[in-house]
Amino acid sequence: MILKSGLVACAGICSLEAIAKGAEEMKKAIEAKKEIPVGASIYPSVPAKTGKEKFNLGMASYTFRKFPTEQALAMTKRLGLKYISFKDVHMPLNSTSEQIQNTAAKVKEAGITLYACGVIYMKSEADVQQAFDYAKTAGVKMIVGVPNYELLGLVEKKAKEYDIKVAVHNHGADYPLYPSPAIVYEKVKDLDKRIGLCIDIGHAQRSGIDPSEAAEKFADRLLDLHIKDESAATTEGTTVEMGRGTIDLVKLMRTLEKIGYTGVAAFEYEKDENDPLAGVAESAGYTRGILASI
Numbered sequence: 001m002i003l004k005s006g007l008v009a010c011a012g013i014c015s016l017e018a019i020a021k022g023a024e025e026m027k028k029a030i031e032a033k034k035e036i037p038v039g040a041s042i043y044p045s046v047p048a049k050t051g052k053e054k055f056n057l058g059m060a061s062y063t064f065r066k067f068p069t070e071q072a073l074a075m076t077k078r079l080g081l082k083y084i085s086f087k088d089v090h091m092p093l094n095s096t097s098e099q100i101q102n103t104a105a106k107v108k109e110a111g112i113t114l115y116a117c118g119v120i121y122m123k124s125e126a127d128v129q130q131a132f133d134y135a136k137t138a139g140v141k142m143i144v145g146v147p148n149y150e151l152l153g154l155v156e157k158k159a160k161e162y163d164i165k166v167a168v169h170n171h172g173a174d175y176p177l178y179p180s181p182a183i184v185y186e187k188v189k190d191l192d193k194r195i196g197l198c199i200d201i202g203h204a205q206r207s208g209i210d211p212s213e214a215a216e217k218f219a220d221r222l223l224d225l226h227i228k229d230e231s232a233a234t235t236e237g238t239t240v241e242m243g244r245g246t247i248d249l250v251k252l253m254r255t256l257e258k259i260g261y262t263g264v265a266a267f268e269y270e271k272d273e274n275d276p277l278a279g280v281a282e283s284a285g286y287t288r289g290i291l292a293s294i
Helices: 017-034 069-078 097-109 125-138 149-162 181-188 200-208 211-217 251-256 277-292
Strands: 055-059 083-086 113-122 141-149 167-168 195-200 223-228 263-267
Touching: 017 223, 055 277, 069 083, 069 097, 069 141, 083 097, 083 263, 097 113, 097 125, 113 125, 113 251, 125 141, 125 149, 141 149, 141 223, 149 167, 149 181, 167 181, 167 223, 181 195, 181 211, 181 251, 195 200, 195 211, 200 211, 211 251, 211 277, 223 251, 251 277
Parallel strands: 055 083, 055 263, 083 113, 113 141, 141 167, 167 195, 195 223, 223 263
Antiparallel strands: none
């Protein structure tokens, strides 16, 4: 079942009654296996949890890559999200320790948890060392990374030394390094448990892989998720608002509850880079509608 337009997370002011009505419409539509009409609204400051699910919704700051750090935090807070993973555009890798600590302090002051940093590409031993020092200085307990295959042994050593997790991020079939969650799993399954997967459900879908099946199959090493929707289940697919594309998001959310996922599902909205707020708000509302209904 593919739900198309979904609940729209509005940028304007919506009442709690409208939120409840929107969730109820979502529930009825799911039960009746009908498409959900455009128009039901969920205000973006609804808490990130409904009280039922064990995992958190969050933000991958790459969504706001065209905006300064303060504005990225403000938009994340406006969406009611309390967890963020910083791309280096918002906390540069080459920052001084003081600059990193100051940026991390801004996140805390905003009432948001800096739960991870990345995606960080590691092509040399120096890159690996830099990534772990960066994460430690920021007080972050997880790196979302893409280390070259030959560096995985060093990554494991540093993960143990620093007690920092590394969620290896899959790309799609059109990218040579970690082109699927299965390849990531094969590379990390015998490493320390602190090394696992960040499943990017969009890249998986574009490679013809069911993200829900991947999440369930590799649940024992699933550390993080980048969530989005895709216009097509081929390499030509592009990011669209969640609920408007081809990913069965209801199935995904049910799968995450089934496997007992306790990490963060972070919105990574790659569309409309100069004006992403409306699209990611719609995606957040749609996702919350699902979670309120299953």
